Amino acid sequence: MAGKSVLFMIFFAYAITLCTAYPEALLEGSNRFRSHSVQRARREADEIPDTQRDCTDPDNPVYPPTTVETGDRLEDLREEMEKEEYDAEAYIVPSTDSHYGASCHKRRHWITGMSGTAGLAIVTRDEAAMWTDGRYFLQSEQQLDCNWHLMRQGEPETPTEWDWLIDVLPPGTAQNPTRVAFDPTVVSLSLYNLYEDAFQRSSKHIAMYSIETNLVDVVWTDRPDCPNEPLNIMDIEWAGQEWWEKIQDVRDEMQKVDADMLVLHALDDTAWLFNMRGEDIQNNPVFSSYTIVKMEESILYINNVDDLVTNVPEINDHLKQSEQTSVCANSQQNHQCLHIREYETFLGDLKNEAGKADINKVWISDQASYGIYGNVDESKHYSAAVPIRIMKAVKNENEIKGMKEGNIQDAIAKIEFLHWIENAMENGEELTELSAAAKVESFRAEQPDFVMPSFTSISAFGPNAAVIHYMPSEESDAKITTDNLYLLDSGGQYKCGTTTDTTRTMHFGSPKEIHKQAYTRVLLGAIDLAMSVFPEGTYGRDIDAHARQPLWDNGWEYRHGTGHGIGAMLNVHEGPHSISIGCSPGQAPLEYGMFSSDEPGYYEDNEYGVRLETVMMVVEADTPNNFGGMKYYTFEEVAFVPFEPKLIKYEMLSLDQLNWLNDYHQEVRDKVGPRLKEKNEDAYDWMMRQTEPVPIPTGGAQTIFVNTILLVSVTVVSIFSNFK
Numbered sequence: 001m002a003g004k005s006v007l008f009m010i011f012f013a014y015a016i017t018l019c020t021a022y023p024e025a026l027l028e029g030s031n032r033f034r035s036h037s038v039q040r041a042r043r044e045a046d047e048i049p050d051t052q053r054d055c056t057d058p059d060n061p062v063y064p065p066t067t068v069e070t071g072d073r074l075e076d077l078r079e080e081m082e083k084e085e086y087d088a089e090a091y092i093v094p095s096t097d098s099h100y101g102a103s104c105h106k107r108r109h110w111i112t113g114m115s116g117t118a119g120l121a122i123v124t125r126d127e128a129a130m131w132t133d134g135r136y137f138l139q140s141e142q143q144l145d146c147n148w149h150l151m152r153q154g155e156p157e158t159p160t161e162w163d164w165l166i167d168v169l170p171p172g173t174a175q176n177p178t179r180v181a182f183d184p185t186v187v188s189l190s191l192y193n194l195y196e197d198a199f200q201r202s203s204k205h206i207a208m209y210s211i212e213t214n215l216v217d218v219v220w221t222d223r224p225d226c227p228n229e230p231l232n233i234m235d236i237e238w239a240g241q242e243w244w245e246k247i248q249d250v251r252d253e254m255q256k257v258d259a260d261m262l263v264l265h266a267l268d269d270t271a272w273l274f275n276m277r278g279e280d281i282q283n284n285p286v287f288s289s290y291t292i293v294k295m296e297e298s299i300l301y302i303n304n305v306d307d308l309v310t311n312v313p314e315i316n317d318h319l320k321q322s323e324q325t326s327v328c329a330n331s332q333q334n335h336q337c338l339h340i341r342e343y344e345t346f347l348g349d350l351k352n353e354a355g356k357a358d359i360n361k362v363w364i365s366d367q368a369s370y371g372i373y374g375n376v377d378e379s380k381h382y383s384a385a386v387p388i389r390i391m392k393a394v395k396n397e398n399e400i401k402g403m404k405e406g407n408i409q410d411a412i413a414k415i416e417f418l419h420w421i422e423n424a425m426e427n428g429e430e431l432t433e434l435s436a437a438a439k440v441e442s443f444r445a446e447q448p449d450f451v452m453p454s455f456t457s458i459s460a461f462g463p464n465a466a467v468i469h470y471m472p473s474e475e476s477d478a479k480i481t482t483d484n485l486y487l488l489d490s491g492g493q494y495k496c497g498t499t500t501d502t503t504r505t506m507h508f509g510s511p512k513e514i515h516k517q518a519y520t521r522v523l524l525g526a527i528d529l530a531m532s533v534f535p536e537g538t539y540g541r542d543i544d545a546h547a548r549q550p551l552w553d554n555g556w557e558y559r560h561g562t563g564h565g566i567g568a569m570l571n572v573h574e575g576p577h578s579i580s581i582g583c584s585p586g587q588a589p590l591e592y593g594m595f596s597s598d599e600p601g602y603y604e605d606n607e608y609g610v611r612l613e614t615v616m617m618v619v620e621a622d623t624p625n626n627f628g629g630m631k632y633y634t635f636e637e638v639a640f641v642p643f644e645p646k647l648i649k650y651e652m653l654s655l656d657q658l659n660w661l662n663d664y665h666q667e668v669r670d671k672v673g674p675r676l677k678e679k680n681e682d683a684y685d686w687m688m689r690q691t692e693p694v695p696i697p698t699g700g701a702q703t704i705f706v707n708t709i710l711l712v713s714v715t716v717v718s719i720f721s722n723f724k
Contacts, residue, residue: 077123093107093108093120189368189373243319264292267288405494467603468558529635547600563598575587
């Protein structure tokens with residue numbers, strides 16, 4: 001007995017020493033992860049995983065089943081480039097199109113095989129290269145064949161597109177420069193200027209060459225037809241403002257800069273302006289269109305006017321369409337003076353309208369295409385972000401109400417799914433990434449306002465979750481098991497005026513220590529960002545570090561932004577605000593009524609990935625002081641899906657973080673619980689277990705040390721009591 005007591009006292013003293021000398025061992029987690037980066041070691045290794053292309057032997061490349069072989073496509077494109085009427089040494093294929101990503105416009109995806117949304121391809125007579133950012137490095141290695149050089153943007157050794165072209169292209173002459181060809185409707189003026197400026201500084205006589213015929217379209221023999229779906233009206237209950245009132249607001253902004261005409265090329269700008277939605281773009285409720293706003297009239301360009309507007313009474317009445325003459329039928333109300341014309345006439349009309357004598361200044365988005373700028377006399381250009389970007393991002397009270405309602409509906413579906421998949425795994429059902437993604441969509445479809453997904457679900461298990469924007473396919477579809485993490489990033493479009501986007505990471509077995517460490521640090525970052533308070537005029541880049549600091553403390557990082565703006569039943573990625581490192585043109589500071597995701601993550605290549613994403617709204621903060629008479633802001637969560645208790649190392653959370661977590665889970669119960677219980681009582685019971693409050697120490701951080709010591713002591717006593 002005496003020996004046991006002495007041993008216990010020694011152990012107790014050691015625990016006290018540990019907690020006093022090394023408090024972060026309890027509050028911050030083990031430091032053993034700080035000195036070693038598995039990711040760095042893997043990057044330096046020679047072994048190439050069988051999930052990625054192996055171009056070590058150019059004559060015998062080794063490809064995973066996800067690779068798309070592009071040799072024939074490149075050969076066909078080069079034949080077009082070499083034709084006498086083009087004589088192009090290089091051809092630029094951006095991810096952008098005239099608008100926003102219809103399947104018929106995914107030219108860069110088709111020519112490269114890489115399905116991610118970010119990337120730019122350049123094909124020369126004998127080489128091909130694609131530039132993309134860190135979200136798609138792994139995905140590119142899985143989908144590109146060895147015809148392509150992968151240019152990793154952001155890494156020091158990666159050249160810019162124009163510098164690479166200057167290096168690889170043959171020199172031209174002043175009379176006959178080397179041609180870099182492009183489609184003027186898909187290359188922005190700002191991008192064009194970057195190339196042109198670099199080429200002018202070079203001595204190789206290289207020049208940009210505009211070709212109205214898109215050469216990829218010529219060789220893309222199985223190109224899908226561009227959609228032209230019916231239009232839908234956004235109910236004024238959720239829009240909050242009539243479209244002609246919005247146009248008057250736009251004209252007020254035009255007057256401030258003395259603009260006589262404004263051009264809208266972004267589909268979500270036109271959809272928001274006219275309180276209409278469509279289905280021309282997968283997962284994005286917009287329609288192919290352009291808009292011209294002048295001080296006395298407006299012109300809307302859409303495909304198939306007769307079938308979509310004129311012969312549809314409710315749409316025709318909503319738009320109060322004028323007779324197709326130079327004088328509006330309702331000219332006594334100029335704010336409602338609207339002409340509707342065929343989409344294909346836009347560029348020609350633009351040249352004519354801008355060329356009129358009474359038009360002296362034409363406001364064009366700084367993101368508009370070279371083709372749009374080219375149809376307006378340069379002396380009339382006014383290049384800047386169009387006012388609708390900020391008007392659309394700062395939601396009015398009706399839009400705020402709709403955004404909150406849709407996120408409640410989405411949370412019900414997501415919680416039902418999480419309850420279902422946990423039960424399915426416990427019962428030994430065989431599930432894959434694709435079957436899980438289909439199931440979550442089936443739960444969403446049961447919600448009263450659901451229209452469509454807001455993007456293709458990122459349903460990723462184990463190593464696939466390390467691919468930041470992974471999307472499962474028949475070739476990559478992995479079985480979900482109990483020995484690794486499962487990440488689900490998904491969202492929906494709701495007719496109450498909501499676009500949703502929520503990510504949760506789960507484990508259906510016994511998670512490893514490294515899984516808990518990664519999950520908890522990501523959670524700490526998400527909480528710290530959500531709790532941040534900042535003065536008006538603050539940009540998202542100024543607070544991005546709040547989310548990254550717990551990862552940086554451990555020598556970890558993630559290669560994507562922390563937060564993006566979100567539309568009101570529009571695009572899931574919406575500017576002009578964002579929360580990310582660095583400065584981007586056109587960024588706007590955060591202000592009341594803006595919605596943003598909060599989504600830090602951590603990804604261990606070929607092992608696992610963790611991301612936690614919750615939609616938040618910028619609201620005014622209740623601060624004890626008001627220095628400078630400024631407003632101070634913070635965030636209010638609007639998406640309510642529980643976090644996974646088994647993956648949280650609670651000893652790493654501060655008292656404030658524990659309180660935030662408990663408050664958030666109480667909101668899940670209060671705001672989602674009643675409707676969830678009525679719809680699915682079993683899922684409700686699961687949600688109540690997941691959101692059980694964590695006991696809060698009454699004595700602050702030191703009490704956490706004491707409680708931990710007591711826990712260790714009780715454990716030791718329990719062990720010793722079993723000695724015989």
